[in-house]
Amino acid sequence: MLDDFMTRATLAGVGVAFAAAPLGCFVVWRRMAYFGDATAHAAILGVALSLAFELSIFPGVLAVALAMALAVTLLAGRGYAMDTLLGVLAHSALAFGLVAVSFLSGVRIDLMAYLFGDILAVSRLDLLIIWGGAVLVIALIAWRWSALLTCTLNEELAYASGLNPNREQLILTLSLAITVAVAIKVVGVLLIAALLIIPAAAARGLARTPEAMAAIAAIIGAVSAVGGLQGAYVFDTPAGPSIVCVAAILFVAFNLVQWRSKVRA
Amino acid sequence: MSLITVKNLVVTYGANTVLENISMTVERGEIVTIVGPNGSGKTSLFRAIIGATQVTGGDIALQPGLKIGYVPQRLHIDATLPITVERFMRLTGRISRARCKEALSAAGVPDLLKRQMTQLSGGQFQRVLLARALINRPDVLLLDEATQGLDQPGSAAFYRQIEAVCRETGCAVLMISHELHVVMSASDRVICLNGHVCCQGTPAVVASAPEYRALFGTGTGGALALYRHDHDHDHSHSHEAAE
Numbered sequence: 001m002l003d004d005f006m007t008r009a010t011l012a013g014v015g016v017a018f019a020a021a022p023l024g025c026f027v028v029w030r031r032m033a034y035f036g037d038a039t040a041h042a043a044i045l046g047v048a049l050s051l052a053f054e055l056s057i058f059p060g061v062l063a064v065a066l067a068m069a070l071a072v073t074l075l076a077g078r079g080y081a082m083d084t085l086l087g088v089l090a091h092s093a094l095a096f097g098l099v100a101v102s103f104l105s106g107v108r109i110d111l112m113a114y115l116f117g118d119i120l121a122v123s124r125l126d127l128l129i130i131w132g133g134a135v136l137v138i139a140l141i142a143w144r145w146s147a148l149l150t151c152t153l154n155e156e157l158a159y160a161s162g163l164n165p166n167r168e169q170l171i172l173t174l175s176l177a178i179t180v181a182v183a184i185k186v187v188g189v190l191l192i193a194a195l196l197i198i199p200a201a202a203a204r205g206l207a208r209t210p211e212a213m214a215a216i217a218a219i220i221g222a223v224s225a226v227g228g229l230q231g232a233y234v235f236d237t238p239a240g241p242s243i244v245c246v247a248a249i250l251f252v253a254f255n256l257v258q259w260r261s262k263v264r265a
Numbered sequence: 266m267s268l269i270t271v272k273n274l275v276v277t278y279g280a281n282t283v284l285e286n287i288s289m290t291v292e293r294g295e296i297v298t299i300v301g302p303n304g305s306g307k308t309s310l311f312r313a314i315i316g317a318t319q320v321t322g323g324d325i326a327l328q329p330g331l332k333i334g335y336v337p338q339r340l341h342i343d344a345t346l347p348i349t350v351e352r353f354m355r356l357t358g359r360i361s362r363a364r365c366k367e368a369l370s371a372a373g374v375p376d377l378l379k380r381q382m383t384q385l386s387g388g389q390f391q392r393v394l395l396a397r398a399l400i401n402r403p404d405v406l407l408l409d410e411a412t413q414g415l416d417q418p419g420s421a422a423f424y425r426q427i428e429a430v431c432r433e434t435g436c437a438v439l440m441i442s443h444e445l446h447v448v449m450s451a452s453d454r455v456i457c458l459n460g461h462v463c464c465q466g467t468p469a470v471v472a473s474a475p476e477y478r479a480l481f482g483t484g485t486g487g488a489l490a491l492y493r494h495d496h497d498h499d500h501s502h503s504h505e506a507a508e
Contacts, residue, residue: 029345146356149356150356152346153342153353154340155317156312156317156335156337156338159312160334160335160407161356161357201345207347209348210346210347210348211352213347
């Protein structure tokens with residue numbers, strides 16, 4: 001069954017969507033969208049380093065994404081506004097990454113594959129890594145769910161409940177780095193943040209509790225992955241962007257439906 | 266042992282000393298109010314007690330196993346976060362629906378269980394925060410300016426509710442308030458804070474203490490006269506005007 005490249009691609013897409021959904025909800029609730037962007041953009045530097053040291057892409061990207069996320073966390077609130085800081089870091093990391101890749105003249109690299117993903121080339125090993133990472137992220141977030149939610153609502157409330165918001169933030173940072181590392185093959189560095197944010201945002205109006213929002217986001221993400229891949233196959237379009245397009249269409253559709261029911265009510 | 270014992274507490278942010286040599290206690294069942302102008306370190310004291318701020322010196326001892334119910338100053342729920350009152354009440358552990366209803370009734374809002382948090386009015390929201398703080402049957406309630414955004418009758422009703430609940434359950438209260446005229450009558454003890462403890466004692470003792478007058482009296486002139494919450498000592502206006 002895994003011999004078929006479309007089957008592998010679909011499984012990869014669904015795996016990433018499942019990991020991105022609960023994490024994406026926190027990214028939306030905590031207004032960390034730029035944070036996701038910065039971490040993802042830094043990944044291209046990880047790609048360059050991996051290639052230079054002839055490592056597999058995954059550990060290099062994971063290390064750089066984690067370093068980036070930690071750097072942002074440490075620098076936050078020290079002089080610059082968060083969006084300025086992230087703007088500097090995200091685009092610098094991307095630019096340095098692109099320059100670093102250009103030094104690797106010995107190897108022929110298809111840069112597009114890392115910027116926009118190369119989901120149709122997912123191997124069995126990739127699939128194993130993607131699902132391993134996805135399960136790890138889902139397990140981490142499920143384990144800390146209530147604590148993360150309390151910290152998201154109010155820092156003092158978290159302290160008074162015996163929680164340490166800094167530690168919980170670290171869990172999110174780690175999950176984000178893992179998600180970036182496994183998603184790079186599926187949608188590429190430029191669209192990872194979209195996969196985090198769009199399904200979660202689309203699920204907002206359909207949910208009454210945080211748990212429901214995460215579950216609905218996972219379904220929307222999975223539907224986008226399957227639909228996007230089918231669309232890419234039929235219309236011969238790039239797979240990663242097609243997945244994000246389906247998610248965006250679902251986002252608009254759900255909002256229109258709610259807007260209409262509100263107008264009627 | 267006291268529920269909360271603060272001894273010679275010092276808190277500094279960089280070169281800035283916010284709290285200096287603070288000593289105070291909260292005993293079982295008593296209602297203690299902290300008053301003080303803006304920037305007097307009230308919130309820093311609270312953050313130190315719940316462990317959210319590093320202390321520079323001194324000591325904070327909580328009774329072993331002390332259960333704290335915390336009502337924050339401001340709780341902003343992002344519009345993108347859907348959460349019902351019931352789910353919010355169950356944030357900190359497995360809690361039965363019956364217990365949720367009980368806590369909401371005690372806070373004076375029994376019928377909100379299924380509502381979305383973001384759709385509550387300011388008064389309802391604060392009462393849900395109070396209910397959540399009460400849900401684990403705490404030994405002490407910590408309220409940080411819990412009536413911000415409520416009008417005067419609203420906050421008076423809110424404090425009466427707290428007093429009633431706590432007198433009934435024996436839960437102690439440590440609260441920060443700007444609204445001296447409202448909280449003074451309910452408090453067993455008032456601590457007047459301005460970086461250090463200016464004075465403390467029963468509401469009557471503190472209201473007549475010269476240190477308190479210096480901070481809150483309208484006759485002292487200067488910036489402190491801008492401090493608006495002086496309705497509880499109308500007598501002193503005429504008194505000081507006569508001077």
